Amino acid sequence: MTRKIAIIVASGTGSRMGGDIPKQFLPLKGRPVLVHTLEKFLAISGCEIILALSAEGLAYWEPIAREYLPADAPITLVTGGETRFHSVKNALAAIDAGDALVAIHDGVRPFVSLNILLNAFVAAESFGAAVACVDSKDSVRVTEGAGNRAVDRRTVKLIQTPQTFRLSVLRTAFEVPYSEHFTDDASVVEHSGQAIHLIEGSYSNIKITTPEDLALGEIFLGQTAF
Amino acid sequence: MTRKIAIIVASGTGSRMGGDIPKQFLPLKGRPVLVHTLEKFLAISGCEIILALSAEGLAYWEPIAREYLPADAPITLVTGGETRFHSVKNALAAIDAGDALVAIHDGVRPFVSLNILLNAFVAAESFGAAVACVDSKDSVRVTEGAGNRAVDRRTVKLIQTPQTFRLSVLRTAFEVPYSEHFTDDASVVEHSGQAIHLIEGSYSNIKITTPEDLALGEIFLGQTAF
Numbered sequence: 249m250t251r252k253i254a255i256i257v258a259s260g261t262g263s264r265m266g267g268d269i270p271k272q273f274l275p276l277k278g279r280p281v282l283v284h285t286l287e288k289f290l291a292i293s294g295c296e297i298i299l300a301l302s303a304e305g306l307a308y309w310e311p312i313a314r315e316y317l318p319a320d321a322p323i324t325l326v327t328g329g330e331t332r333f334h335s336v337k338n339a340l341a342a343i344d345a346g347d348a349l350v351a352i353h354d355g356v357r358p359f360v361s362l363n364i365l366l367n368a369f370v371a372a373e374s375f376g377a378a379v380a381c382v383d384s385k386d387s388v389r390v391t392e393g394a395g396n397r398a399v400d401r402r403t404v405k406l407i408q409t410p411q412t413f414r415l416s417v418l419r420t421a422f423e424v425p426y427s428e429h430f431t432d433d434a435s436v437v438e439h440s441g442q443a444i445h446l447i448e449g450s451y452s453n454i455k456i457t458t459p460e461d462l463a464l465g466e467i468f469l470g471q472t473a474f
Numbered sequence: 475m476t477r478k479i480a481i482i483v484a485s486g487t488g489s490r491m492g493g494d495i496p497k498q499f500l501p502l503k504g505r506p507v508l509v510h511t512l513e514k515f516l517a518i519s520g521c522e523i524i525l526a527l528s529a530e531g532l533a534y535w536e537p538i539a540r541e542y543l544p545a546d547a548p549i550t551l552v553t554g555g556e557t558r559f560h561s562v563k564n565a566l567a568a569i570d571a572g573d574a575l576v577a578i579h580d581g582v583r584p585f586v587s588l589n590i591l592l593n594a595f596v597a598a599e600s601f602g603a604a605v606a607c608v609d610s611k612d613s614v615r616v617t618e619g620a621g622n623r624a625v626d627r628r629t630v631k632l633i634q635t636p637q638t639f640r641l642s643v644l645r646t647a648f649e650v651p652y653s654e655h656f657t658d659d660a661s662v663v664e665h666s667g668q669a670i671h672l673i674e675g676s677y678s679n680i681k682i683t684t685p686e687d688l689a690l691g692e693i694f695l696g697q698t699a700f
Binding site: 379381384385386387388389390391392395396397398399400401403404405406407408429431432434435438443444446451452455457458460463464467468 | 605607610611612613614615616617618621622623624625626627629630631632633634655657658660661664669670672677678681683684686689690693694
């Protein structure tokens with residue numbers, strides 16, 4: 249079975265939450281958001297984790313790791329860069345040679361299901377690049393100059409993480425210079441010529457970016473065994 | 475000042491909530507979702523309401539109206555049709571001649587702010603068609619045949635209600651036969667050749683379609699004066 253690696257991007261700051269603590273460290277049912285996320289990957293047999301933290305985040309991380317995670321958890325820390333692209337690039341530099349499947353996942357998406365993660369690894373092995381998404385529940389319009397036009401909602405996919413790739417695909421893709429069009433990992437990989445395979449994500453696989461998201465997260469945790 | 479009319483579309487069934495009660499009649503902090511929505515429009519001086527209900531919904535409506543709304547509330551009932559298009563068409567048939575601005579709004583979007591509603595009427599008066607939207611927080615891909623491609627997230631607008639129009643624009647637009655491409659009112663109006671002006675909606679202006687949405691709604695109501 250191919251080696252499995254998760255790159256967890258958790259180098260964001262807390263500004264959108266209106267507080268000083270970056271959102272990945274805020275408590276969700278008594279445990280930091282990031283711990284919930286990491287536990288999803290720790291549940292996958294043999295999965296190694298590379299965690300990208302900002303220098304500021306490192307100070308939060310140390311006591312959290314001591315309190316909530318086993319001392320032998322297979323987690324390697326790397327310094328997050330200025331953008332997500334740079335963080336992933338740093339994480340890739342920390343992976344030694346050889347074949348692997350790499351799932352890149354937001355540290356603030358703790359509600360991803362094990363099923364989605366396993367599907368992502370399987371699809372990445374087959375297709376080279378597998379990205380979780382959901383359909384838009386809303387009608388969608390696209391702006392064009394000063395105007396805008398309706399697009400067929402059935403063709404619109406809202407992109408989540410995990411975004412999972414064969415390591416070789418990812419290494420090739422991240423050799424390019426940074427561009428502001430790289431809004432996610434799939435856009436970098438697509439730029440290298442690799443087709444992106446879409447897999448089904450979940451409406452509960454939310455990104456925690458506001459206090460309301462945290463409150464919604466508490467509801468999710470109250471309702472379902474995660 | 476131009477006459478203001480709201481068409482509230484509340485003819486949906488409860489199937490997505492997993493219950494028997496259509497979601498617009500479910501309680502939110504002790505009052506039905508639809509009552510919260512109607513109160514937003516009743517707060518606008520002189521605004522008349524046309525409420526589209528299914529035949530099933532009418533049975534729920536009568537006791538709700540008696541309990542929660544003033545007897546002289548300016549609400550006219552019409553029967554909802556098979557689709558949103560048909561419901562709006564029935565509502566338009568209930569409006570007498572003359573000039574007016576018409577805001578079409580989902581019965582299950584109770585968190586719309588008064589500010590958005592007033593902006594919508596003002597913009598519809600200037601532009602003929604004004605539609606509330608928010609930016610996508612997620613990266614977006616569009617499927618094309620078997621593949622898909624990234625689209626610039628900054629050009630993608632997720633559409634909400636109110637969708638507000640000059641009555642004459644709406645009447646002309648709804649004279650066409652129904653098409654399955656009409657996913658919202660703006661798509662019908664755009665089909666008639668009218669340009670759509672976008673106005674800023676709000677991330678809290680959610681459509682209540684799942685039990686999680688209802689729980690999130692309770693959080694919103696606990697935090698802010700709506």
